[in-house]
Each structure stands twice: as C-alpha cells, then as structure tokens.
Amino acid sequence: xxxxxxxxxxxxxxxxxxxxxxxxxxxxxxxxxxxxxxxxxxxxxxxxxxxxxxxxxxxxxxxxxxxxxxxxxxxxxxxxxxxxxxxxxxxxxxxxxxxxxxxxxxxxxxxxxxxxxxxxxxxxxxxxxxxxxxxxxxxxxxxxxxxxxxxxxxxxxxxxxxxxxxxxxxxxxxxxxxxxxxxxxxxxxxxxxxxxxxxxxxxxxxxxxxxxxxxxxxxxxxxxxxxxxxxxxxxxxxxxxxxxxxxxxxxxxxxxxxxxxxxxxxxxxxxxxxxxxxxxxxxxxxxxxxxxxxxxxxxxxxxxxxxxxx
Amino acid sequence: xxxxxxxxxxxxxxxxxxxxxxxxxxxxxxxxxxxxxxxxxxxxxxxxxxxxxxxxxxxxxxxxxxxxxxxxxxxxxxxxxxxxxxxxxxxxxxxxxxxxxxxxxxxxxxxxxxxxxxxxxxxxxxxxxxxxxxxxxxxxxxxxxxxxxxxxxxxxxxxxxxxxxxxxxxxxxxxxxxxxxxxxxxxxxxxxxxxxxxxxxxxxxxxxxxxxxxxxxxxxxxxxxxxxxxxxxxxxxxxxxxxxxxxxxxxxxxxxxxxxxxxxxxxxxxxxxxxxxxxxxxxxxx
Numbered sequence: 001x002x003x004x005x006x007x008x009x010x011x012x013x014x015x016x017x018x019x020x021x022x023x024x025x026x027x028x029x030x031x032x033x034x035x036x037x038x039x040x041x042x043x044x045x046x047x048x049x050x051x052x053x054x055x056x057x058x059x060x061x062x063x064x065x066x067x068x069x070x071x072x073x074x075x076x077x078x079x080x081x082x083x084x085x086x087x088x089x090x091x092x093x094x095x096x097x098x099x100x101x102x103x104x105x106x107x108x109x110x111x112x113x114x115x116x117x118x119x120x121x122x123x124x125x126x127x128x129x130x131x132x133x134x135x136x137x138x139x140x141x142x143x144x145x146x147x148x149x150x151x152x153x154x155x156x157x158x159x160x161x162x163x164x165x166x167x168x169x170x171x172x173x174x175x176x177x178x179x180x181x182x183x184x185x186x187x188x189x190x191x192x193x194x195x196x197x198x199x200x201x202x203x204x205x206x207x208x209x210x211x212x213x214x215x216x217x218x219x220x221x222x223x224x225x226x227x228x229x230x231x232x233x234x235x236x237x238x239x240x241x242x243x244x245x246x247x248x249x250x251x252x253x254x255x256x257x258x259x260x261x262x263x264x265x266x267x268x269x270x271x272x273x274x275x276x277x278x279x280x281x282x283x284x285x286x287x288x289x290x291x292x293x294x295x296x297x298x299x300x301x302x303x304x305x306x307x308x309x310x
Numbered sequence: 311x312x313x314x315x316x317x318x319x320x321x322x323x324x325x326x327x328x329x330x331x332x333x334x335x336x337x338x339x340x341x342x343x344x345x346x347x348x349x350x351x352x353x354x355x356x357x358x359x360x361x362x363x364x365x366x367x368x369x370x371x372x373x374x375x376x377x378x379x380x381x382x383x384x385x386x387x388x389x390x391x392x393x394x395x396x397x398x399x400x401x402x403x404x405x406x407x408x409x410x411x412x413x414x415x416x417x418x419x420x421x422x423x424x425x426x427x428x429x430x431x432x433x434x435x436x437x438x439x440x441x442x443x444x445x446x447x448x449x450x451x452x453x454x455x456x457x458x459x460x461x462x463x464x465x466x467x468x469x470x471x472x473x474x475x476x477x478x479x480x481x482x483x484x485x486x487x488x489x490x491x492x493x494x495x496x497x498x499x500x501x502x503x504x505x506x507x508x509x510x511x512x513x514x515x516x517x518x519x520x521x522x523x524x525x526x527x528x529x530x531x532x533x534x535x536x537x538x539x540x541x542x543x544x545x546x547x548x549x550x551x552x553x554x555x556x557x558x559x560x561x562x563x564x565x566x567x568x569x570x571x572x573x574x575x576x577x578x579x580x581x582x583x584x585x586x587x588x589x590x591x592x593x594x595x596x
Contacts, residue, residue: 006593015507028507069513070476071485093506095470097488100441104477109561112471124567127469128364132373173518175485179501179512186508196595221596229525239491239505239526246385246465246525254595264363269574275593277585283578292576293588304476305582 001030001120005054006077006089006098009036011042016193017090019051019157020149025088025118026239027152027177033058034082037076037169045164052159062169065084067178068094074101074171081106084142085120091146091249092192103144111136115151115183129245129268149192150251150272164251185240193240194224199243199270201228203259203280203299207236212257213300217307226250226270228260244269257297262287279303346495350393350460352427353448354386354409356418357468372568377594382418385463388523391530392493393461394426401495404428406455410447416546419421423541424533431455432544437551441469443558445477449553449591452482457518459500464489464522475522486513489524496565533588 003025009016018034023253026030033056034048045059058080064072077098081087087102089095091113103110113131116124122137123145191197198218203268204210210231217223226248227241243250255273260266262278262285270276277292279299288294295302358364359381364373380388396402406424409415410433419430433447449521452460465472479486487502491510494501495517505524515521533541551558579585589596 014356020410043416067513070488071479074480093489097476097486099479100473100476101486101578103444103473104445104480107442109440109469110473110477110564112469112473126570127466127567128358128373130570131364131472132366132567133570134567136562137565138562141563174516175483176487176513176515179514181506181509183506183509183511219432233525238509239524240508244469245470253591254589263361271570275589275595276573276576277589288576288578292574292593293585294576294578295582295585296578297581302582304584309582309586 001028001085002083003028003030003032003086003088004077004081004084005032006073006087006095007034007036007044007048008090008092008094011037011038011040011041012043013188014044014047014051015090015092016154016190017092017095017149018048019154020152021088021090021147022051022053022155022185023087023152024114024117024147026155028086028120030080031055031086033160035060035077035080037065037073038068040061042066048158049162049164050158050160052156054160054162055163056162058167059164060167060169064170064172069176069178070097072170073098073175074105074247075173077102078105079170081142086143086145088145088147089125091148095108095146098226099146106142106144108140108142108144109138110146111138112146113148114145115148121228129264130271131264148249150249160269189224190224191226191243192248192250194250195254196221196256197226197243197250197252197270197273198256198258199226199228199260200222200231200258200304202230203261204231204236210236217256220307220310221254228263228266230261257287257291258303260287261285262290277278320571327550346498346517347401348396348495349456349457350396350405351430351452351460352386352389352393352405352407352422352579353460353462353474354390354418354422355463355466356380356409356411356415357383358464360384366567366569370520370568372564372567373481380414382421382523383463383466384402385420385467386524387464387530388527389461390422390425391528392523393526395497396493397426406431406457408433408445408448408451410435412436419546421533424530424538425543426504426537429544432526432546432548432579433551434548435551437558438560439558440560440562441471441473442477442561443556444474445481447551447554447558448474448478449481450477450556459495459517459519459521461523464524467518475520479520482518484519486520486522487513487515488522490521491524491526493521514577
C-alpha cells in the first residue's frame with residue numbers, strides 16, 4: 001500500500017494544508033509519497049523531503065505547472081498513479097479542483113473532505129453542512145480523497161529525510177490558461193491554520209466598521225480574521241474571509257464570533273473550534289447555542305473594551 | 311439584446327422593432343460580429359431545502375428526508391441564472407437544463423425553466439446516484455446535445471461533494487473553471503474569475519468548457535408567475551440511465567450516518583471583564 005499526497009505549494013514552500021494531508025496519509029498506513037507539481041519548485045520539494053512521515057518526494061518541474069492549472073496537474077497525477085492505493089489532496093480550492101478530475105480520469109469515486117480514517121477503505125465525512133457524519137466504504141482499487149485539514153494534526157515540518165526524485169513534467173494540455181490573480185498578502189496567520197480567529201458578521205454594519213472594530217482585537221490576539229457569508233455578501237470583506245459550509249472550515253483554539261447570528265451554514269465552518277466566544281446584542285441569536293462563552297452586548301462598545309483590556 | 315441597444319435612440323420605435331427582428335435572425339446564424347454565442351447545458355439537482363435542518367434516522371441508515379421541503383440546490387440556481395444572463399447578453403442561444411434522479415426532479419427542471427432555461431431533460435431513476443455516475447450521465451447528454459458550455463453548481467448542499475463539474479470536465483477532456491465569481495465569453499474562450507485561497511484568480515478556458523459557480527457569481531431572480539406558467543409548457547424529455555448506456559452502480563457504500571458530537575451548552579458572561587477572566591483562567595486560551 002502506498003499513498004500519493006498531492007502537495008499544495010507556492011513553488012517555494014508548502015502550504016500548511018499539505019502537512020495535514022500527510023498526517024491523514026500516515027494514518028492510512030504504508031509509504032507516503034508527496035508530489036510537487038510546480039515550476040522552479042525545488043525549494044518546495046526540499047521542504048517536503050524534511051516533513052516527518054514522508055518516504056519520498058516526487059518533483060515534476062515544468063512550465064505547465066507554473067500556475068498550478070488543474071488540467072495539467074491532473075494529467076501529471078494520472079501519469080504516475082499506478083502503484084498507489086490512495087491519492088490524497090487537501091480540501092482546499094486547489095485540491096477540490098484537481099482531485100475529482102483525477103478520480104474521473106481513473107474511473108474511481110472520490111471521497112470528499114474526510115475527517116477520519118477508519119481503515120484503509122473506510123472514512124468519515126460530513127454531509128448536510130456537518131449536520132450528519134457519514135461513514136463510507138470504498139470498493140475502488142484506488143481511493144481518491146480530499147482531506148479536511150482541521151480534522152488532522154499537522155505533520156512536523158522537520159524530522160524527515162526522504163529523497164527527492166525528479167519526474168518528467170507533462171506538457172501543457174492547453175485547455176486553460178492563467179490570466180491574472182488578485183491575491184491579498186496578509187501579515188496575519190492563514191485563516192484555516194490560525195490558533196485564534198476573530199470573525200465578524202452583518203452586525204458590524206459596514207466594511208469600514210468591520211476593520212475599525214475587529215482589527216485592534218485581532219492585532220492584540222495575533223488572530224486571523226474571518227467573516228460570515230452575510231458579511232461577505234454585503235461586501236464588507238473579500239470572499240476568502242468566509243467561514244462556513246461553502247467557505248473555509250476552521251477549528252482554532254479560540255473562535256471569537258462578533259455580530260454573527262449563527263446560521264447553520266456558518267456553524268458548519270467553525271463548530272469544531274476548541275473554544276467559541278460569541279458577542280451579539282441579540283440574546284436569542286443561534287450562535288449562543290454553540291458558544292462556550294456568550295456576551296450579550298453592543299459589540300461597538302464591548303469589542304473595543306475587550307481589545308483595550310487584553 | 312446588446313446589439314439591439316446599439317440602435318436605441320437612433321431610429322423610430324417602429325424601425326427599432328424591425329431591426330430587433332433582424333438582430334435575432336443574425337444572432338441565430340452566429341455571425342462573428344455579435345461575438346461568441348454558445349449553447350449552454352445546466353445540470354440542476356433536487357436537494358433538501360437549505361433552510362431545513364435535517365435529522366439523522368434512528369437506525370443510522372441515513373438522514374430523514376421524508377416530508378421535508380425539497381428545492382433546487384442553491385448553487386445550481388446560480389448556474390441557471392448565469393446561463394440566462396449570458397442569453398440576455400446575447401452570448402447564449404439555447405439553455406438546456408438537465409437533472410438526474412426521481413420523477414419529482416421534474417419540478418426542479420420546471421423551476422429552472424421558470425428562471426429562463428428553454429427546455430429540460432430528466433434522466434429518471436430511483437437509484438442512488440453518486441457524483442461519478444452523474445458525471446457519466448451528463449457526458450452522455452453532452453455528447454448528444456453538443457453544448458459549448460456546461461455551467462454547474464460547485465457543490466450540492468446535501469452530500470457536499472463538490473465533484474461533478476470537475477469529473478465531467480475530465481470525462482470530456484474539457485477545460486474547467488471552478489468556483490466562478492465572474493464569467494465572460496469572448497474569442498472562443500470563457501474568461502472566468504475564480505475564488506481561490508487568498509483572493510481571486512482569472513483563467514481563460516477554451517470552449518467547449520465547464521464552469522462551476524460560487525456564491526458571488528450572481529443573485530438568482532425570483533421566477534415570476536407568468537414565467538412559471540410558461541415553464542409548464544416548455545419541452546421536458548425523459549430518458550433512463552440505461553438509454554444512455556451508463557452504469558450508475560455506486561462505488562461508495564454508506565455504512566452509517568450519525569449525529570455529529572454535540573457541543574456542550576455554554577454560559578453567558580456578564581461583561582467584558584468576566585469574559586477575559588474565563589478565557590484566561592478557565593479555558594486558558596489567551
């Protein structure tokens with residue numbers, strides 16, 4: 001049995017989610033190989049080689065992988081798929097774009113967003129926005145899986161000494177091409193990997209208020225910043241702030257929900273947080289039903305006070 | 311539509327009416343002067359309404375969906391709306407909605423036609439359909455209908471799989487743009503802005519191609535009563551998986567479905583000072 005982990009990386013380093021996928025692969029058992037499909041991505045491959053639990057790194061370095069287009073990535077994975085019992089990718093926009101494409105090319109089912117490995121064929125995954133957990137058993141010879149990062153610990157970045165093997169990179173499928181990207185660089189920790197998340201909802205009233213009220217608190221706590229779908233739809237913050245069923249799934253040590261009502265779809269994205277704090281002026285807001293500590297108060301007074309007293 | 315607007319204000323109302331007829335005829339002939347005009351296929355799924363909180367069955371065999379309100383998957387609704395907007399802009403000729411599942415999926419198709427799809431196809435079956443099987447069924451429909459664009463929801467809110475569009479793209483060997491928040495058709499390609507970690511990424515996919523929709527692509531319109539009535543008269547064809555030569559046998563067996571662990575009820579704190587005290591001394595998270 002051998003596992004192929006599809007690394008998410010920026011060519012120079014591994015994205016945090018890759019470390020959680022490696023942990024899931026280690027739990028399944030057998031060798032763990034990590035594929036870096038990138039361009040000038042030796043640094044990312046070297047980083048992967050040091051991760052504990054990795055037995056081999058495969059580096060497919062070529063122009064076709066410069067923008068990590070899913071059509072090219074899938075072709076690369078399929079080219080090396082034989083011999084693997086499990087192919088795993090993170091349940092991130094990248095992994096979700098690539099893994100089903102790989103599965104269909106191999107004529108296999110894909111198992112989405114697993115939160116637990118029961119055995120090599122059996123996995124637990126949330127359905128209905130996390131309102132139910134399904135245990136599913138695959139009858140396919142190859143299991144193509146996406147892994148929910150928050151459900152598995154991160155593999156240690158050091159301690160491994162695996163070799164890096166260079167593969168021939170596939171050519172460009174020419175089905176798609178990269179045009180442009182607007183990626184916001186932030187000094188804050190990544191939302192899905194942060195220990196503390198400060199999240200805002202429609203109760204904040206505007207994007208300016210979101211920043212004015214939440215930023216000092218997030219700065220004090222060294223927290224990542226998130227938002228409910230309502231706040232994103234209202235244009236307070238960009239889409240990648242969204243926590244929820246169809247946004248990001250987070251499970252920090254501390255989640256502070258401010259002016260968030262707590263729709264089922266939002267709860268689906270944060271209810272596995274260790275400690276949840278809710279600050280909302282509506283005592284009946286559903287968010288209080290999952291909060292360890294609820295403060296019924298005007299957020300415009302309570303949040304600045306909290307930031308000042310910390 | 312857009313061609314018509316060029317003439318607005320330049321001619322009398324009567325002339326304009328005549329020109330709009332000419333425009334429609336030209337549009338049907340796919341003249342390059344009017345840009346790319348594509349046929350669009352929109353798969354739609356019937357799911358438990360997003361406002362319903364489902365309950366796990368006592369025997370852990372699944373979730374109880376008997377007598378529960380069913381609706382079109384919200385992401386599929388966004389897909390239909392986008393197709394209709396492309397048609398209104400003059401970028402699409404015909405919109406064909408497709409659904410796979412039980413007889414009642416006809417309602418979902420009627421709903422899609424009320425939003426603006428021109429006709430519907432139901433792949434009727436009582437069998438459990440998993441994403442790979444749905445992708446194969448859709449491929450068979452694509453082979454028959456020859457659309458240049460398939461727009462799907464990025465995920466269904468029941469099984470939360472997020473697979474079908476990408477699988478269909480793989481089976482057809484087409485390009486894919488997932489989690490779209492903006493779509494433009496130009497020069498034999500679709501320029502699609504996709505929601506990714508950290509922001510947005512724009513890709514150009516060669517037509518024919520697959521697009522999956524994210525929340526911010528558009529806000530679907532409400533179907534008006536006249537359009538609901540009109541939709542009842544639109545063509546709806548029914549086929550069976552066997553007619554399409556597709557084996558839909560599930561690859562994944564669901565062994566059990568359970569309630570997720572419940573969070574313990576928390577406490578309300580009196581003020582900010584009490585909250586800080588709890589976080590520092592009880593939860594020890596700050």
